[in-house]
Amino acid sequence: MNSTKNLTLKAxxxxxxxxxxxxxxxxxxxxxxxxxxxxxKRLAIIKGNRFEKYYLSEWRKLFRIDRDILG
Numbered sequence: 001m002n003s004t005k006n007l008t009l010k011a012x013x014x015x016x017x018x019x020x021x022x023x024x025x026x027x028x029x030x031x032x033x034x035x036x037x038x039x040x041k042r043l044a045i046i047k048g049n050r051f052e053k054y055y056l057s058e059w060r061k062l063f064r065i066d067r068d069i070l071g
Contacts, residue, residue, distance in 0.1 A: 010041050016059045026051050 007015065014036055021027040027035070035055060038048040048056075 008041060010036065010039065012063070013039070013056070013059050016062070017055065020055070020058075027055070 014032060017027060017032045017035060021032065035048075035052050038052050039056065
C-alpha cells in the first residue's frame with residue numbers, strides 16, 4: 001500500500017477498500033462510494049449494515065497493526 005501519512009482517515013479507509021475490492025465480491029456489490037457515505041470524516045458510523053461495519057472493523061485492526069509496525 002502507498003504511504004498514508006498525509007491522508008485523512010476516510011481517505012485511508014477508501015484506499016484500503018479499493019485494495020480489498022480486488023478480492024472481495026461484497027465490496028463490488030456495495031460499491032466504495034456507497035460504503036463511504038455511511039461514515040463521517042472521523043469514520044464514526046452514521047448508519048450502516050453489517051458488511052459496512054465489518055469492513056470498518058477489519059480496516060481498524062489492520063490500521064492499528066500498521067501503526068505499531070511503522071510507528
